Amino acid sequence: MNAHELPILLDRASELPLAAQLATALRRAILDGVLRHDEALPSTRTLATSVRVSRGTVVAAYDQLSGEGYLLARPGSATRVMVEPPDALAAGVIGMRGPLSYDLARAPGVGVPHTPASPSTPPPMIDLAPGHPSTQTLVDPAWTAAWRWAVAASGRSDSPSPSGTLELRAAIAEHVRRARGLACHPEDVIITAGTSDALASIGLAVAALAGDNQPHRTPRIAVEDPGYPTARRVLRRVGARLQPVRTGENGLDLAALAALTPAPHAVLVTPSHQYPLGSSLSVQARLDLLDWARASGAVVIEDDYDSEFRFGTSPLPALATLDTSGRVALVGSFSKTVTPWIRCGYIVATGGLGAALHEVRDDLGPSVSGVQQAALAHYLGSGGLSRNVTRVRREYAHRRALVIGALGALPGVRLSGLDGGLHVVVHLSPAIGAGITGTDASALVAHAAARGVRVASLAHYAVVDRGQQGLVLGYGAPTDLELGRALEVLAQLLTNPAEN
Numbered sequence: 001m002n003a004h005e006l007p008i009l010l011d012r013a014s015e016l017p018l019a020a021q022l023a024t025a026l027r028r029a030i031l032d033g034v035l036r037h038d039e040a041l042p043s044t045r046t047l048a049t050s051v052r053v054s055r056g057t058v059v060a061a062y063d064q065l066s067g068e069g070y071l072l073a074r075p076g077s078a079t080r081v082m083v084e085p086p087d088a089l090a091a092g093v094i095g096m097r098g099p100l101s102y103d104l105a106r107a108p109g110v111g112v113p114h115t116p117a118s119p120s121t122p123p124p125m126i127d128l129a130p131g132h133p134s135t136q137t138l139v140d141p142a143w144t145a146a147w148r149w150a151v152a153a154s155g156r157s158d159s160p161s162p163s164g165t166l167e168l169r170a171a172i173a174e175h176v177r178r179a180r181g182l183a184c185h186p187e188d189v190i191i192t193a194g195t196s197d198a199l200a201s202i203g204l205a206v207a208a209l210a211g212d213n214q215p216h217r218t219p220r221i222a223v224e225d226p227g228y229p230t231a232r233r234v235l236r237r238v239g240a241r242l243q244p245v246r247t248g249e250n251g252l253d254l255a256a257l258a259a260l261t262p263a264p265h266a267v268l269v270t271p272s273h274q275y276p277l278g279s280s281l282s283v284q285a286r287l288d289l290l291d292w293a294r295a296s297g298a299v300v301i302e303d304d305y306d307s308e309f310r311f312g313t314s315p316l317p318a319l320a321t322l323d324t325s326g327r328v329a330l331v332g333s334f335s336k337t338v339t340p341w342i343r344c345g346y347i348v349a350t351g352g353l354g355a356a357l358h359e360v361r362d363d364l365g366p367s368v369s370g371v372q373q374a375a376l377a378h379y380l381g382s383g384g385l386s387r388n389v390t391r392v393r394r395e396y397a398h399r400r401a402l403v404i405g406a407l408g409a410l411p412g413v414r415l416s417g418l419d420g421g422l423h424v425v426v427h428l429s430p431a432i433g434a435g436i437t438g439t440d441a442s443a444l445v446a447h448a449a450a451r452g453v454r455v456a457s458l459a460h461y462a463v464v465d466r467g468q469q470g471l472v473l474g475y476g477a478p479t480d481l482e483l484g485r486a487l488e489v490l491a492q493l494l495t496n497p498a499e500n
Contacts, residue, residue, distance in 0.1 A: 069479020278417015
Protein backbone atom coordinates (compact mmCIF):
# COMPACT_ATOMS: atom_id res chain seq x y z
CA MET A 1 0.00 0.00 0.00
CA ASN A 2 1.19 3.51 -0.78
CA ALA A 3 2.12 5.46 2.32
CA HIS A 4 -0.22 8.30 1.37
CA GLU A 5 -3.20 5.91 1.35
CA LEU A 6 -2.82 4.78 4.96
CA PRO A 7 -5.55 6.12 7.29
CA ILE A 8 -3.22 7.87 9.73
CA LEU A 9 -4.12 10.99 11.66
CA LEU A 10 -1.81 12.11 14.44
CA ASP A 11 -2.79 14.59 17.14
CA ARG A 12 0.30 16.62 17.92
CA ALA A 13 -1.45 18.30 20.86
CA SER A 14 -2.12 14.95 22.56
CA GLU A 15 -0.13 13.80 25.58
CA LEU A 16 0.15 10.38 23.93
CA PRO A 17 3.55 10.01 22.19
CA LEU A 18 3.52 10.12 18.40
CA ALA A 19 4.97 6.61 18.18
CA ALA A 20 2.09 5.25 20.30
CA GLN A 21 -0.46 7.14 18.14
CA LEU A 22 1.12 5.77 14.97
CA ALA A 23 1.10 2.22 16.37
CA THR A 24 -2.57 2.62 17.30
CA ALA A 25 -3.48 3.84 13.78
CA LEU A 26 -1.63 0.98 12.10
CA ARG A 27 -3.12 -1.56 14.50
CA ARG A 28 -6.60 -0.23 13.75
CA ALA A 29 -5.93 -0.45 10.00
CA ILE A 30 -4.88 -4.09 10.39
CA LEU A 31 -7.90 -5.02 12.51
CA ASP A 32 -10.27 -3.25 10.11
CA GLY A 33 -8.79 -5.10 7.14
CA VAL A 34 -7.39 -1.98 5.51
CA LEU A 35 -3.95 -3.55 5.81
CA ARG A 36 -4.18 -7.23 4.92
CA HIS A 37 -2.25 -10.33 5.87
CA ASP A 38 1.22 -10.52 4.26
CA GLU A 39 0.90 -7.01 2.84
CA ALA A 40 4.13 -5.02 2.83
CA LEU A 41 4.17 -1.77 4.76
CA PRO A 42 6.00 1.32 3.51
CA SER A 43 9.63 1.65 4.53
CA THR A 44 10.20 3.55 7.75
CA ARG A 45 11.74 6.43 5.84
CA THR A 46 8.85 6.64 3.36
CA LEU A 47 6.17 6.54 6.06
CA ALA A 48 8.06 9.08 8.18
CA THR A 49 8.07 11.51 5.27
CA SER A 50 4.37 10.88 4.57
CA VAL A 51 3.10 11.51 8.10
CA ARG A 52 5.78 14.12 8.88
CA VAL A 53 7.45 12.46 11.85
CA SER A 54 10.99 11.32 12.50
CA ARG A 55 12.11 7.97 11.17
CA GLY A 56 12.80 6.93 14.77
CA THR A 57 9.11 7.40 15.56
CA VAL A 58 8.13 5.00 12.77
CA VAL A 59 10.80 2.51 13.82
CA ALA A 60 9.44 2.58 17.40
CA ALA A 61 5.87 2.00 16.15
CA TYR A 62 6.93 -0.88 13.90
CA ASP A 63 8.95 -2.43 16.74
CA GLN A 64 5.94 -2.20 19.05
CA LEU A 65 3.62 -3.91 16.57
CA SER A 66 6.25 -6.54 15.74
CA GLY A 67 6.50 -7.43 19.41
CA GLU A 68 2.71 -7.69 19.64
CA GLY A 69 2.63 -10.06 16.68
CA TYR A 70 0.89 -7.75 14.21
CA LEU A 71 3.96 -7.27 12.01
CA LEU A 72 7.00 -9.27 10.97
CA ALA A 73 10.09 -7.14 10.49
CA ARG A 74 13.13 -8.75 8.88
CA PRO A 75 16.38 -6.91 8.26
CA GLY A 76 16.88 -6.30 4.56
CA SER A 77 13.25 -6.92 3.56
CA ALA A 78 9.89 -5.19 3.84
CA THR A 79 7.91 -5.23 7.08
CA ARG A 80 4.76 -7.30 6.55
CA VAL A 81 1.39 -7.74 8.24
CA MET A 82 1.17 -11.01 10.16
CA VAL A 83 -2.42 -10.85 11.52
CA GLU A 84 -5.43 -11.94 9.51
CA PRO A 85 -8.48 -10.52 11.34
CA PRO A 86 -11.39 -12.95 11.77
CA ASP A 87 -14.84 -12.14 10.38
CA ALA A 88 -16.10 -11.55 13.91
CA LEU A 89 -14.19 -8.26 13.97
CA ALA A 90 -16.89 -6.76 11.79
CA ALA A 91 -19.11 -6.88 14.88
CA GLY A 92 -16.51 -5.08 17.01
CA VAL A 93 -13.40 -5.83 18.97
CA ILE A 94 -13.42 -7.00 22.56
CA GLY A 95 -10.95 -4.98 24.60
CA MET A 96 -8.60 -6.08 27.34
CA ARG A 97 -9.03 -4.87 30.91
CA GLY A 98 -6.77 -3.30 33.45
CA PRO A 99 -3.03 -2.65 33.10
CA LEU A 100 -2.72 -5.33 30.44
CA SER A 101 -4.60 -3.16 27.93
CA TYR A 102 -2.00 -0.44 28.23
CA ASP A 103 0.90 -2.83 27.73
CA LEU A 104 -0.70 -4.51 24.74
CA ALA A 105 -2.00 -1.50 22.91
CA ARG A 106 -0.01 1.41 24.36
CA ALA A 107 -3.21 3.44 24.06
CA PRO A 108 -6.60 3.43 25.81
CA GLY A 109 -9.55 1.80 24.12
CA VAL A 110 -7.60 -0.49 21.79
CA GLY A 111 -8.57 -4.16 21.88
CA VAL A 112 -7.35 -7.44 20.51
CA PRO A 113 -8.98 -9.79 17.99
CA HIS A 114 -11.34 -12.31 19.51
CA THR A 115 -13.39 -15.00 17.83
CA PRO A 116 -16.15 -16.54 19.95
CA ALA A 117 -15.88 -20.32 19.76
CA SER A 118 -19.00 -22.38 19.14
CA PRO A 119 -19.83 -25.00 21.79
CA SER A 120 -18.74 -27.78 19.44
CA THR A 121 -15.49 -26.14 18.33
CA PRO A 122 -12.65 -25.90 20.87
CA PRO A 123 -10.75 -22.60 20.85
CA PRO A 124 -7.34 -22.56 19.17
CA MET A 125 -4.69 -23.58 21.69
CA ILE A 126 -2.20 -20.95 22.87
CA ASP A 127 0.85 -22.85 24.05
CA LEU A 128 2.45 -21.38 27.18
CA ALA A 129 4.36 -24.57 27.97
CA PRO A 130 7.85 -23.50 29.11
CA GLY A 131 10.97 -24.02 27.06
CA HIS A 132 9.88 -22.60 23.70
CA PRO A 133 11.75 -19.52 22.39
CA SER A 134 10.75 -16.85 19.91
CA THR A 135 12.19 -17.42 16.44
CA GLN A 136 10.56 -14.49 14.61
CA THR A 137 13.79 -12.47 14.57
CA LEU A 138 15.98 -15.34 13.40
CA VAL A 139 15.64 -15.12 9.61
CA ASP A 140 18.00 -12.25 8.87
CA PRO A 141 20.85 -11.76 6.36
CA ALA A 142 23.44 -13.21 8.78
CA TRP A 143 21.47 -16.44 9.26
CA THR A 144 20.79 -16.82 5.54
CA ALA A 145 24.39 -16.05 4.61
CA ALA A 146 25.68 -18.60 7.12
CA TRP A 147 23.71 -21.43 5.55
CA ARG A 148 24.52 -20.34 2.01
CA TRP A 149 28.23 -20.36 2.86
CA ALA A 150 27.98 -23.76 4.60
CA VAL A 151 26.20 -25.40 1.68
CA ALA A 152 28.72 -24.00 -0.77
CA ALA A 153 31.57 -25.50 1.29
CA SER A 154 29.90 -28.89 1.81
CA GLY A 155 31.62 -30.83 -0.98
CA ARG A 156 33.97 -32.75 1.30
CA SER A 157 34.70 -36.47 1.34
CA ASP A 158 35.66 -36.77 5.01
CA SER A 159 33.39 -36.97 8.07
CA PRO A 160 33.31 -34.36 10.86
CA SER A 161 35.41 -35.09 13.91
CA PRO A 162 33.42 -37.03 16.56
CA SER A 163 33.96 -34.12 18.95
CA GLY A 164 32.97 -31.52 16.36
CA THR A 165 34.64 -29.42 13.71
CA LEU A 166 37.54 -27.26 14.83
CA GLU A 167 35.82 -24.16 13.37
CA LEU A 168 32.68 -24.55 15.47
CA ARG A 169 34.57 -25.54 18.61
CA ALA A 170 36.75 -22.43 18.25
CA ALA A 171 33.67 -20.25 17.69
CA ILE A 172 31.98 -21.68 20.78
CA ALA A 173 35.13 -21.21 22.87
CA GLU A 174 35.07 -17.54 21.90
CA HIS A 175 31.30 -17.36 22.53
CA VAL A 176 31.51 -18.71 26.10
CA ARG A 177 34.48 -16.45 26.78
CA ARG A 178 32.48 -13.38 25.82
CA ALA A 179 29.05 -14.42 27.10
CA ARG A 180 29.95 -16.40 30.23
CA GLY A 181 33.47 -15.24 31.10
CA LEU A 182 34.87 -18.76 30.71
CA ALA A 183 38.36 -18.94 29.22
CA CYS A 184 38.75 -22.24 27.40
CA HIS A 185 40.38 -23.74 24.33
CA PRO A 186 38.72 -25.31 21.27
CA GLU A 187 39.97 -28.74 22.41
CA ASP A 188 37.93 -28.30 25.62
CA VAL A 189 34.71 -28.10 23.59
CA ILE A 190 32.66 -31.09 22.43
CA ILE A 191 29.75 -30.65 20.00
CA THR A 192 26.52 -32.50 20.79
CA ALA A 193 23.05 -32.85 19.31
CA GLY A 194 21.46 -30.68 21.99
CA THR A 195 21.27 -30.90 25.76
CA SER A 196 19.89 -34.44 25.91
CA ASP A 197 22.79 -35.79 23.84
CA ALA A 198 25.21 -33.88 26.04
CA LEU A 199 23.72 -35.35 29.23
CA ALA A 200 23.82 -38.86 27.77
CA SER A 201 27.49 -38.42 26.88
CA ILE A 202 28.30 -37.10 30.35
CA GLY A 203 26.35 -39.92 31.98
CA LEU A 204 28.44 -42.47 30.09
CA ALA A 205 31.66 -40.64 30.98
CA VAL A 206 30.69 -40.49 34.67
CA ALA A 207 29.97 -44.23 34.56
CA ALA A 208 33.42 -44.85 33.13
CA LEU A 209 35.10 -42.66 35.73
CA ALA A 210 33.07 -44.15 38.59
CA GLY A 211 33.64 -47.72 37.45
CA ASP A 212 37.40 -47.84 37.92
CA ASN A 213 37.52 -50.18 34.93
CA GLN A 214 34.43 -52.04 36.22
CA PRO A 215 32.05 -51.56 33.28
CA HIS A 216 28.93 -52.66 35.18
CA ARG A 217 29.30 -50.13 38.00
CA THR A 218 26.10 -48.02 38.26
CA PRO A 219 26.85 -44.30 38.54
CA ARG A 220 24.91 -42.34 41.15
CA ILE A 221 23.88 -38.87 39.97
CA ALA A 222 22.15 -36.31 42.20
CA VAL A 223 19.46 -34.20 40.50
CA GLU A 224 17.47 -31.15 41.49
CA ASP A 225 13.96 -31.71 42.80
CA PRO A 226 11.93 -30.16 41.25
CA GLY A 227 13.97 -30.25 38.09
CA TYR A 228 14.09 -31.02 34.39
CA PRO A 229 12.13 -34.26 33.75
CA THR A 230 13.81 -34.94 30.38
CA ALA A 231 17.24 -34.82 32.01
CA ARG A 232 16.15 -37.43 34.53
CA ARG A 233 14.85 -39.71 31.79
CA VAL A 234 18.05 -39.38 29.75
CA LEU A 235 20.32 -40.14 32.70
CA ARG A 236 18.25 -43.19 33.60
CA ARG A 237 18.56 -44.40 30.00
CA VAL A 238 22.34 -44.49 30.30
CA GLY A 239 22.13 -46.53 33.49
CA ALA A 240 22.44 -43.90 36.21
CA ARG A 241 20.74 -44.23 39.59
CA LEU A 242 19.28 -40.84 40.47
CA GLN A 243 19.33 -39.24 43.90
CA PRO A 244 16.84 -36.34 44.14
CA VAL A 245 17.93 -33.33 46.21
CA ARG A 246 15.48 -30.77 47.54
CA THR A 247 15.70 -27.51 45.59
CA GLY A 248 14.06 -24.22 46.52
CA GLU A 249 14.14 -20.55 45.70
CA ASN A 250 17.79 -20.32 46.78
CA GLY A 251 18.75 -23.20 44.51
CA LEU A 252 20.04 -26.65 45.36
CA ASP A 253 20.03 -27.54 49.08
CA LEU A 254 23.75 -28.17 49.62
CA ALA A 255 23.24 -29.59 53.10
CA ALA A 256 20.84 -32.18 51.68
CA LEU A 257 23.37 -32.96 48.93
CA ALA A 258 26.19 -33.46 51.44
CA ALA A 259 23.95 -35.75 53.52
CA LEU A 260 23.42 -38.25 50.71
CA THR A 261 24.79 -41.69 51.55
CA PRO A 262 26.54 -43.06 49.61
CA ALA A 263 27.75 -39.83 48.03
CA PRO A 264 26.85 -39.42 44.35
CA HIS A 265 29.43 -39.64 41.61
CA ALA A 266 27.98 -36.52 39.98
CA VAL A 267 25.39 -33.81 40.53
CA LEU A 268 23.32 -32.07 37.84
CA VAL A 269 22.56 -28.41 38.61
CA THR A 270 21.15 -25.39 36.80
CA PRO A 271 22.89 -22.70 38.87
CA SER A 272 22.19 -19.64 36.73
CA HIS A 273 18.44 -20.08 36.22
CA GLN A 274 17.08 -23.18 37.92
CA TYR A 275 14.48 -25.07 35.94
CA PRO A 276 11.64 -24.66 36.73
CA LEU A 277 11.81 -22.48 39.88
CA GLY A 278 14.03 -19.84 38.26
CA SER A 279 16.33 -19.50 41.28
CA SER A 280 20.09 -19.06 41.10
CA LEU A 281 22.94 -20.20 43.31
CA SER A 282 24.86 -17.42 45.01
CA VAL A 283 28.59 -17.16 44.45
CA GLN A 284 29.22 -18.52 47.95
CA ALA A 285 26.93 -21.48 47.28
CA ARG A 286 28.80 -22.16 44.05
CA LEU A 287 32.12 -22.18 45.86
CA ASP A 288 30.67 -24.49 48.54
CA LEU A 289 29.39 -26.85 45.84
CA LEU A 290 32.84 -27.01 44.24
CA ASP A 291 34.42 -27.68 47.64
CA TRP A 292 32.00 -30.58 48.13
CA ALA A 293 32.82 -31.93 44.64
CA ARG A 294 36.56 -31.85 45.31
CA ALA A 295 36.17 -33.51 48.70
CA SER A 296 33.87 -36.26 47.41
CA GLY A 297 35.56 -36.74 44.05
CA ALA A 298 32.30 -35.96 42.24
CA VAL A 299 31.62 -34.36 38.87
CA VAL A 300 29.43 -31.24 38.64
CA ILE A 301 27.25 -31.11 35.52
CA GLU A 302 26.38 -27.44 34.97
CA ASP A 303 23.33 -27.01 32.73
CA ASP A 304 23.76 -23.36 31.70
CA TYR A 305 20.04 -23.05 31.03
CA ASP A 306 18.72 -19.63 29.93
CA SER A 307 21.83 -17.83 31.17
CA GLU A 308 21.75 -15.39 28.22
CA PHE A 309 18.48 -13.79 29.35
CA ARG A 310 18.66 -11.70 32.53
CA PHE A 311 16.32 -8.83 33.42
CA GLY A 312 17.37 -6.12 35.83
CA THR A 313 20.18 -8.15 37.41
CA SER A 314 23.74 -8.84 36.37
CA PRO A 315 24.46 -12.43 35.31
CA LEU A 316 26.41 -14.48 37.80
CA PRO A 317 29.60 -16.13 36.54
CA ALA A 318 29.29 -19.63 35.18
CA LEU A 319 30.09 -22.24 37.80
CA ALA A 320 32.83 -23.51 35.50
CA THR A 321 34.69 -20.18 35.81
CA LEU A 322 35.24 -20.90 39.51
CA ASP A 323 36.45 -24.46 38.98
CA THR A 324 40.17 -25.03 39.52
CA SER A 325 40.22 -28.82 39.59
CA GLY A 326 38.56 -29.79 36.29
CA ARG A 327 35.45 -31.21 37.95
CA VAL A 328 32.80 -29.19 36.05
CA ALA A 329 31.22 -30.06 32.71
CA LEU A 330 29.43 -26.99 31.32
CA VAL A 331 26.47 -27.88 29.08
CA GLY A 332 25.03 -25.30 26.68
CA SER A 333 22.86 -25.29 23.61
CA PHE A 334 21.46 -23.01 20.92
CA SER A 335 17.85 -24.10 21.39
CA LYS A 336 16.85 -20.87 23.18
CA THR A 337 19.18 -18.41 21.44
CA VAL A 338 18.63 -19.73 17.90
CA THR A 339 15.99 -22.47 17.51
CA PRO A 340 15.34 -25.96 18.95
CA TRP A 341 15.11 -27.28 15.38
CA ILE A 342 18.85 -27.26 14.82
CA ARG A 343 19.42 -29.63 17.78
CA CYS A 344 22.95 -28.48 18.49
CA GLY A 345 24.69 -28.00 21.80
CA TYR A 346 28.09 -28.33 23.42
CA ILE A 347 30.02 -29.44 26.48
CA VAL A 348 33.04 -27.60 27.88
CA ALA A 349 35.21 -29.84 30.07
CA THR A 350 38.91 -30.17 30.91
CA GLY A 351 41.27 -32.65 32.54
CA GLY A 352 40.33 -36.27 33.07
CA LEU A 353 36.63 -35.50 32.66
CA GLY A 354 37.28 -33.90 29.27
CA ALA A 355 39.40 -36.86 28.18
CA ALA A 356 36.65 -39.31 29.20
CA LEU A 357 34.09 -37.31 27.23
CA HIS A 358 36.25 -37.29 24.10
CA GLU A 359 36.55 -41.08 24.39
CA VAL A 360 32.75 -41.39 24.60
CA ARG A 361 32.33 -39.22 21.51
CA ASP A 362 34.97 -41.24 19.66
CA ASP A 363 32.88 -44.35 20.30
CA LEU A 364 29.55 -42.72 19.40
CA GLY A 365 30.78 -40.73 16.40
CA PRO A 366 29.69 -37.26 15.26
CA SER A 367 26.11 -36.35 16.16
CA VAL A 368 25.73 -33.07 14.22
CA SER A 369 26.12 -32.76 10.45
CA GLY A 370 29.15 -30.96 9.07
CA VAL A 371 26.98 -28.54 7.08
CA GLN A 372 25.11 -27.52 10.21
CA GLN A 373 28.33 -27.08 12.17
CA ALA A 374 29.78 -24.94 9.38
CA ALA A 375 26.67 -22.74 9.32
CA LEU A 376 26.69 -22.23 13.08
CA ALA A 377 30.41 -21.46 13.11
CA HIS A 378 29.85 -18.82 10.45
CA TYR A 379 26.81 -17.40 12.29
CA LEU A 380 28.69 -17.08 15.56
CA GLY A 381 31.79 -15.68 13.90
CA SER A 382 29.83 -12.99 12.02
CA GLY A 383 28.22 -11.70 15.20
CA GLY A 384 24.78 -12.88 14.06
CA LEU A 385 24.05 -14.80 17.26
CA SER A 386 24.97 -11.88 19.49
CA ARG A 387 22.71 -9.53 17.54
CA ASN A 388 19.83 -12.01 17.62
CA VAL A 389 20.14 -12.43 21.39
CA THR A 390 19.95 -8.65 21.77
CA ARG A 391 16.78 -8.52 19.65
CA VAL A 392 14.94 -11.32 21.42
CA ARG A 393 16.01 -10.08 24.85
CA ARG A 394 13.97 -6.93 24.18
CA GLU A 395 10.97 -9.07 23.17
CA TYR A 396 11.21 -11.19 26.29
CA ALA A 397 11.55 -8.18 28.59
CA HIS A 398 8.32 -6.76 27.15
CA ARG A 399 6.42 -10.03 27.51
CA ARG A 400 7.73 -10.46 31.04
CA ALA A 401 6.20 -7.06 31.82
CA LEU A 402 2.87 -8.26 30.41
CA VAL A 403 2.93 -11.27 32.73
CA ILE A 404 3.68 -9.11 35.76
CA GLY A 405 0.96 -6.62 34.81
CA ALA A 406 -1.67 -9.32 34.34
CA LEU A 407 -0.93 -11.70 37.21
CA GLY A 408 1.44 -10.01 39.63
CA ALA A 409 -1.18 -8.16 41.69
CA LEU A 410 -3.79 -10.93 41.92
CA PRO A 411 -4.66 -11.95 45.48
CA GLY A 412 -3.32 -15.31 46.56
CA VAL A 413 -0.78 -15.41 43.71
CA ARG A 414 2.99 -15.02 43.91
CA LEU A 415 5.32 -14.93 40.90
CA SER A 416 8.91 -16.18 40.94
CA GLY A 417 11.69 -16.88 38.48
CA LEU A 418 11.39 -13.49 36.79
CA ASP A 419 15.04 -12.45 37.04
CA GLY A 420 15.82 -14.27 33.83
CA GLY A 421 14.83 -16.88 31.31
CA LEU A 422 11.64 -17.38 29.33
CA HIS A 423 9.21 -18.67 31.94
CA VAL A 424 7.60 -17.75 35.24
CA VAL A 425 6.32 -19.81 38.17
CA VAL A 426 2.86 -18.83 39.44
CA HIS A 427 2.67 -19.98 43.06
CA LEU A 428 -0.87 -20.53 44.33
CA SER A 429 -2.05 -19.95 47.88
CA PRO A 430 -3.80 -22.86 49.65
CA ALA A 431 -7.10 -21.01 49.31
CA ILE A 432 -6.83 -20.88 45.51
CA GLY A 433 -5.70 -24.48 45.36
CA ALA A 434 -8.65 -25.58 47.50
CA GLY A 435 -11.09 -23.58 45.39
CA ILE A 436 -9.91 -25.29 42.24
CA THR A 437 -8.92 -28.79 43.15
CA GLY A 438 -8.78 -29.37 46.87
CA THR A 439 -5.22 -30.70 46.64
CA ASP A 440 -3.23 -29.30 43.73
CA ALA A 441 -3.34 -27.21 40.56
CA SER A 442 -4.05 -30.01 38.10
CA ALA A 443 -7.67 -28.96 37.62
CA LEU A 444 -6.57 -25.39 36.92
CA VAL A 445 -4.33 -26.73 34.14
CA ALA A 446 -7.34 -28.64 32.76
CA HIS A 447 -9.64 -25.59 32.98
CA ALA A 448 -7.06 -23.46 31.18
CA ALA A 449 -6.71 -26.09 28.44
CA ALA A 450 -10.48 -26.17 27.98
CA ARG A 451 -10.31 -22.42 27.35
CA GLY A 452 -7.50 -22.76 24.86
CA VAL A 453 -4.43 -22.12 27.03
CA ARG A 454 -1.76 -24.75 27.65
CA VAL A 455 0.28 -24.39 30.86
CA ALA A 456 2.22 -26.84 33.02
CA SER A 457 1.73 -27.78 36.66
CA LEU A 458 4.68 -27.28 39.00
CA ALA A 459 4.03 -30.79 40.32
CA HIS A 460 5.02 -32.17 36.89
CA TYR A 461 8.67 -31.32 37.63
CA ALA A 462 8.86 -32.87 41.09
CA VAL A 463 10.37 -36.22 42.03
CA VAL A 464 9.05 -36.18 45.60
CA ASP A 465 5.61 -34.66 46.22
CA ARG A 466 6.13 -31.87 48.76
CA GLY A 467 2.73 -30.26 48.22
CA GLN A 468 3.95 -27.42 46.02
CA GLN A 469 1.05 -25.78 44.21
CA GLY A 470 1.71 -23.70 41.14
CA LEU A 471 1.81 -23.24 37.41
CA VAL A 472 4.81 -22.93 35.13
CA LEU A 473 4.18 -20.87 32.01
CA GLY A 474 6.49 -19.83 29.21
CA TYR A 475 6.24 -16.47 27.52
CA GLY A 476 8.96 -16.79 24.89
CA ALA A 477 7.17 -18.23 21.87
CA PRO A 478 3.67 -16.65 21.80
CA THR A 479 3.13 -13.26 20.24
CA ASP A 480 1.99 -10.43 22.48
CA LEU A 481 -1.52 -10.89 21.11
CA GLU A 482 -1.58 -14.57 22.01
CA LEU A 483 0.05 -13.95 25.38
CA GLY A 484 -2.49 -11.24 26.18
CA ARG A 485 -5.42 -13.54 25.46
CA ALA A 486 -3.88 -16.34 27.50
CA LEU A 487 -3.14 -14.10 30.47
CA GLU A 488 -6.72 -12.83 30.51
CA VAL A 489 -7.96 -16.44 30.69
CA LEU A 490 -5.55 -17.27 33.51
CA ALA A 491 -6.40 -14.10 35.41
CA GLN A 492 -10.10 -14.98 35.25
CA LEU A 493 -9.43 -18.52 36.49
CA LEU A 494 -7.21 -17.32 39.33
CA THR A 495 -9.59 -14.53 40.37
CA ASN A 496 -12.68 -16.74 40.50
CA PRO A 497 -11.45 -20.28 41.19
CA ALA A 498 -14.67 -21.48 42.81
CA GLU A 499 -16.67 -20.74 39.64
CA ASN A 500 -14.61 -23.02 37.41
